[in-house]
Amino acid sequence: MRLARVLLVLLSAAALVNLAIAFARRLVYPYDLEWMEGGMLCHALRLVQGQPIYAEPSARFVSFAYTPLYPIVLRLLAPVTGVGYLPARAVSVAAFALALVVAYAFVRRAGGSRAAALGTAALPAAAFAPTGAWYDLARVDALFLGLTAAAVVIGWWKRNERAGPVASAVLMTAAFFAKQTALPFAAALGLALVLVRRRAGALYASTLVLLGGFLLAWAHLASGGWFWTYTFGLHRRHPFALADAVLLTPARLMLLLGPGLVLLAAALVRVRTPRLLYASGMALTGSLASALGAGTEWSYYNALIPGVYFVALAVGTAAAVLETRRPVLAPLLLAAAIATAPGGLAALVMRALPRTASGVALPLGYDLRPYLPAADDRTRGDALL
Numbered sequence: 051m052r053l054a055r056v057l058l059v060l061l062s063a064a065a066l067v068n069l070a071i072a073f074a075r076r077l078v079y080p081y082d083l084e085w086m087e088g089g090m091l092c093h094a095l096r097l098v099q100g101q102p103i104y105a106e107p108s109a110r111f112v113s114f115a116y117t118p119l120y121p122i123v124l125r126l127l128a129p130v131t132g133v134g135y136l137p138a139r140a141v142s143v144a145a146f147a148l149a150l151v152v153a154y155a156f157v158r159r160a161g162g163s164r165a166a167a168l169g170t171a172a173l174p175a176a177a178f179a180p181t182g183a184w185y186d187l188a189r190v191d192a193l194f195l196g197l198t199a200a201a202v203v204i205g206w207w208k209r210n211e212r213a214g215p216v217a218s219a220v221l222m223t224a225a226f227f228a229k230q231t232a233l234p235f236a237a238a239l240g241l242a243l244v245l246v247r248r249r250a251g252a253l254y255a256s257t258l259v260l261l262g263g264f265l266l267a268w269a270h271l272a273s274g275g276w277f278w279t280y281t282f283g284l285h286r287r288h289p290f291a292l293a294d295a296v297l298l299t300p301a302r303l304m305l306l307l308g309p310g311l312v313l314l315a316a317a318l319v320r321v322r323t324p325r326l327l328y329a330s331g332m333a334l335t336g337s338l339a340s341a342l343g344a345g346t347e348w349s350y351y352n353a354l355i356p357g358v359y360f361v362a363l364a365v366g367t368a369a370a371v372l373e374t375r376r377p378v379l380a381p382l383l384l385a386a387a388i389a390t391a392p393g394g395l396a397a398l399v400m401r402a403l404p405r406t407a408s409g410v411a412l413p414l415g416y417d418l419r420p421y422l423p424a425a426d427d428r429t430r431g432d433a434l435l
Contacts, residue, residue, distance in 0.1 A: 054381040062172035087188040094124035104273035119227040138188035145196030162370030170366025176391035179415020182351035194229035219257035238335040288347040295345030305396040310365035310387030317368035329367040336360025
């Protein structure tokens with residue numbers, strides 16, 4: 051038992067330290083790590099200059115098809131930090147760190163050991179490369195993830211208190227205004243609260259509808275309708291790849307987190323506690339959100355982020371449930387999931403079945419050096435400017 055936990059802690063620490071080093075190297079890079087970063091800074095700059103981000107398209111500016119919270123946060127920080135890559139990425143790193151802390155705390159409160167909680171937090175960290183090397187970018191995804199995780203966990207923890215459903219609804223509204231991907235979670239959390247405590251569900255739903263509805267109406271009217279055009283109208287025009295959503299996304303999640311899914315299935319067969327069922331429901335919701343994102347035209351590996359994170363949360367909860375019954379198997383399966391999360395199992399399948407499995411190919415992330423900007427990158431950027 052002790053050796054299994056030691057292995058789990060070592061693999062978890064390695065994954066977290068590996069990611070922290072990558073963050074430190076990428077955080078201070080003065081140019082785009084990904085093509086949308088500069089555009090997102092332009093959104094924040096427009097707010098600093100008192101210009102709208104949802105307006106008629108022009109040669110000077112066309113808004114991204116996202117809700118506005120992330121550039122608003124950058125605007126609020128601008129008097130202190132200015133508008134730049136470092137503060138923008140720092141917001142994403144802080145939001146992702148919040149998501150990891152939430153995962154750790156949820157598993158600890160479920161009765162899990164420190165090793166199991168650490169392993170739960172390490173799972174999404176280990177999947178940095180297969181999810182697009184996205185967590186620290188000057189983009190909306192990490193802020194959405196941190197707020198959604200906080201809403202989901204507070205909604206469950208505080209369901210018997212009046213302030214709990216209200217707080218979770220406020221956080222979920224904020225998550226939606228960070229990225230529209232929060233919508234499935236808003237519905238899933240409401241359904242879960244209705245099932246366990248109707249009054250909490252009603253309070254959550256009423257707060258969500260009133261606050262979210264007011265902000266949506268205000269954004270629509272204040273922008274002359276352009277907010278709705280960018281954040282909803284454009285998405286409806288994208289073709290949807292059903293096979294990518296229904297087949298490819300579940301296959302990728304299984305290859306990344308396979309041993310953890312075995313652990314989750316074993317726990318659900320033996321002990322279906324309310325907390326485990328809730329976490330499993332959120333894992334399904336995260337997988338659905340990933341499928342919807344992956345099926346949308348021009349999607350990228352970052353569509354896997356909600357699926358990876360919320361499946362990891364359920365896997366960690368399963369480890370907490372099984373630790374006392376299977377003190378060796380539970381930490382070993384969680385450790386194995388951390389070992390496969392950087393994409394090793396997907397790479398093995400690709401080698402064994404290069405033609406059949408070509409669609410499940412994912413970036414490999416045991417060595418993160420390919421994702422770090424080199425000195426030559428900075429030199430070329432300086433020369434271009």
